[in-house]
Amino acid sequence: MRLSFFVNRNIGLLWFGQVVSQAGDSLYQIALIWLLLEMTGSATVTGLVTMSSFLPTLLFGLWAGVLADRIDRKRLMMSSDFVRALLVLILPILYYLGRLNSLILGLITFLIATCSAFFNPARDAIIPQIVPKNELTRANALIQTSWQLAVLLGPLLASFLLKTLGVVNLFFADSISFLVSLVFIYSLKISSANSHVPVETPHSGESGFSKAWSLILEGVNHAVKNNVILLLLIITALDNLILMGAAMIGTPIFVKTILGKSASVYALIEACYASGMVLGIPLVHFLENRITKGKMIAWGMILDGLTFIPLLWITTTVGAIITILFHAIFIPMITAGRATLIQHYVPQNLQGRIFSLNSMAVVGCTALSVSITGIIADHVAINYIFAGIGFGAALCGALALSLRTFREAD
Numbered sequence: 001m002r003l004s005f006f007v008n009r010n011i012g013l014l015w016f017g018q019v020v021s022q023a024g025d026s027l028y029q030i031a032l033i034w035l036l037l038e039m040t041g042s043a044t045v046t047g048l049v050t051m052s053s054f055l056p057t058l059l060f061g062l063w064a065g066v067l068a069d070r071i072d073r074k075r076l077m078m079s080s081d082f083v084r085a086l087l088v089l090i091l092p093i094l095y096y097l098g099r100l101n102s103l104i105l106g107l108i109t110f111l112i113a114t115c116s117a118f119f120n121p122a123r124d125a126i127i128p129q130i131v132p133k134n135e136l137t138r139a140n141a142l143i144q145t146s147w148q149l150a151v152l153l154g155p156l157l158a159s160f161l162l163k164t165l166g167v168v169n170l171f172f173a174d175s176i177s178f179l180v181s182l183v184f185i186y187s188l189k190i191s192s193a194n195s196h197v198p199v200e201t202p203h204s205g206e207s208g209f210s211k212a213w214s215l216i217l218e219g220v221n222h223a224v225k226n227n228v229i230l231l232l233l234i235i236t237a238l239d240n241l242i243l244m245g246a247a248m249i250g251t252p253i254f255v256k257t258i259l260g261k262s263a264s265v266y267a268l269i270e271a272c273y274a275s276g277m278v279l280g281i282p283l284v285h286f287l288e289n290r291i292t293k294g295k296m297i298a299w300g301m302i303l304d305g306l307t308f309i310p311l312l313w314i315t316t317t318v319g320a321i322i323t324i325l326f327h328a329i330f331i332p333m334i335t336a337g338r339a340t341l342i343q344h345y346v347p348q349n350l351q352g353r354i355f356s357l358n359s360m361a362v363v364g365c366t367a368l369s370v371s372i373t374g375i376i377a378d379h380v381a382i383n384y385i386f387a388g389i390g391f392g393a394a395l396c397g398a399l400a401l402s403l404r405t406f407r408e409a410d
Contacts, residue, residue: 008130008131008132008135008139009189010130010131010188010189011127011130011131011135011139011142011143013184013185013187013188014123014126014127014130014143014184014185014188015142015143015146016184017180017181017182017183017184017185018123018143018146018147018150018181019146019149019150019153020150020177020180020181020184021081021150021177021178021180021181022146022147022150022154023150023153023154023157023177024154024173024174024175024176024177024178025147025150025154025174025177026150026153026154026157027154027157027161027170027171027173027174027177028088028112028170028171028174030154030170031167031168031170031171031174032105032109034167035105035167035168036102036105038167039100039101039102039105040102052106052109052110052113053109053110053112053113054113054363054366054367055110055113056110056113056114056116056117057113057116057117057120057359057360057363057364058360058363058364058367060114060117060118061117061121061356061357061359061360061363062216062219062220062353062356062357062360063212063216064117064118064120064121064122064352064356065121065216065219065352065353065354065355065356065357066212066215066216066219066352066353067118067122067352068118068121068122068125068351068352068353068355068356069125069215069219069349069350069351069352069353070215073122073123073125073126073129073352074126074185074186074188074190076118076119076122077119077122077123077126077185078182078185078186080115080116080118080119080122081115081119081178081179081181081182081185082178082179082182083115084112084115084116084119084178085175085176085178085179085182086175087108087111087112087115088108088112088171088174088175088178089171089172089175090108091104091105091108091168091171092168092169092171092172095168096168117356117359120355120359121351121352121353121355121356121359122352123143124143124339124342124343124351124355125343125348125351125352125355126188126190127139127140127143127339127343128343128348128351129190129348130188130189130190136340136343136344137284137285137288137293137336137337137340138281138284138285138288138336140335140336140337140339140340140343141280141281141284141285141332141335141336142281143339144332144335144336144339145277145278145280145281145331145332145335145336149274149278157173161173215353216353218350218353219350219353219354219356219357220353220357222346222350222353222354223354223357226345226346227405228294228341228345228405228406228409229341229342229345229346229354231400231403231405231406232297232338232341232342232358232406232409233357233358233361235297235301235396235399235400235406236338236358236361236362236365237361237362237364237365238365238396239301239304239334239393239396239397240361240362240365240366240369241365241368241369242305242369242389242392242393242396243304243305243308243369243389243392243393244362244365244366244369244370245366245368245369245370245371245372245373245374245389246308246369246373246382246385246386246389247273248366248369248370248373249370249373249374249377250373250377250382250385250386250389251266251269251270251273251324252266253377253382254311254320254382254383254386255269255320257381257382258311258314258315258381258382258383259315259316259317259320261317265317268317268321269320269321269324272321272324272325272328273324273327273328274328275325275328276324276325276326276327276328276329276331277328277329277331277332279325279328279329280328280329280330280331280332280333281332283329283330283332283333284296284332284333284336284337287333292407292408292409292410293337293340293341293344293409293410294337294341294400294406294407294408294409294410295401295407296333296336296337297333297334297337297338297341297397297400297406298397298398298400298401298406298407299330299333299397299401300330300331300332300333300334300337300397301334301393301394301396301397301400302393302394302397302398302401303330303333303397304327304330304331304333304334304393304394304397305389305390305391305392305393305394305395305396305397306390306394307323307326307327307330307390308323308327308386308387308389308390308393309386309387309390309391310323311323311383311386311387311390312383312384312386312387313383314383338358339355341409342354342355342358344410345409373385373389
């Protein structure tokens with residue numbers, strides 16, 4: 001990876017802030033799940049509370065997109081970080097007061113995820129305001145994979161802090177991480193050439209709730225009428241429906257049933273996903289001016305799927321590590337290409353809403369995919385499932401490649 005990724009001061013600040021706050025999120029998840037198991041002893045309650053982090057994007061995603069398009073995105077991101085810092089801080093305070101229970105944990109988790117639902121579309125939509133157009137793809141690759149580096153750093157930091165601070169005090173560290181992110185975002189410089197002034201769309205006689213719905217429908221209508229964006233959302237939903245269940249729930253099942261290994265090997269495999277994505281950033285850099293973004297996404301899906309198929313035959317830890325590491329290299333082709341297409345084809349005053357639609361497609365289909373994969377895995381060996389979904393994801397990419405409108409999108 002060349003130094004040019006960090007030449008742009010703005011993207012460097014945003015990237016460092018995201019790595020810190022998302023590493024904090026890893027601390028939060030570890031502390032949350034462990035504390036819930038200690039408090040309730042119930043895997044069901046733990047699962048329900050954890051699931052609450054998926055719901056806000058589906059419930060409030062469209063509203064978050066409207067807000068990201070109507071107010072200053074930088075201030076929205078800072079406000080989200082500040083509120084998340086306060087919410088996380090409440091947990092250890094209540095714990096030491098003896099007032100913390102699973103209901104409060106679930107509520108706080110839901111509220112934190114709600115803030116994230118408002119933060120994320122603003123973050124994705126602000127990138128064209130802080131980097132030149134010719135740096136968009138590289139900037140997106142860096143930001144879209146920042147959470148993977150955080151997945152590597154978070155557990156390592158947690159293992160150290162758990163020995164010195166204990167589980168509950170991880171929440172203090174997560175709260176601080178949001179404040180660090182806030183400082184980095186505050187330091188972003190938006191040039192006058194790239195500054196965004198929301199464009200008021202006439203909605204005569206409308207106010208409050210009805211106007212908000214009109215703004216939501218404005219974003220949906222734009223997505224429907226823009227062939228490239230409509231195809232992107234459909235293909236994104238289809239690919240996540242096919243692939244993500246195996247990636248999320250299939251991996252631990254594979255480690256346990258096929259490899260016959262423990263949770264430590266599962267953590268190692270997850271680290272391989274993260275490492276592979278980081279290694280994939282230079283590939284995106286190499287391809288960005290050689291093929292269209294539509295082709296980059298389509299080929300990313302094809303390779304993303306095909307590289308899962310070898311898991312049908314692999315029964316060793318070393319083989320799984322090599323396969324997953326190689327597989328993950330192609331994921332940034334999809335995520336970075338997708339973000340860049342939205343930024344190229346959607347006006348600035350609508351990008352928040354389109355990014356929210358994209359997030360809803362990803363989160364909704366991921367949740368459904370996890371459920372379906374779990375049901376199928378009770379009846380079919382997970383290595384066969386990996387081979388099947390790998391083939392299906394490759395077909396999804398081939399479909400995208402066969403559509404001229406999408407293939408030529410850049």
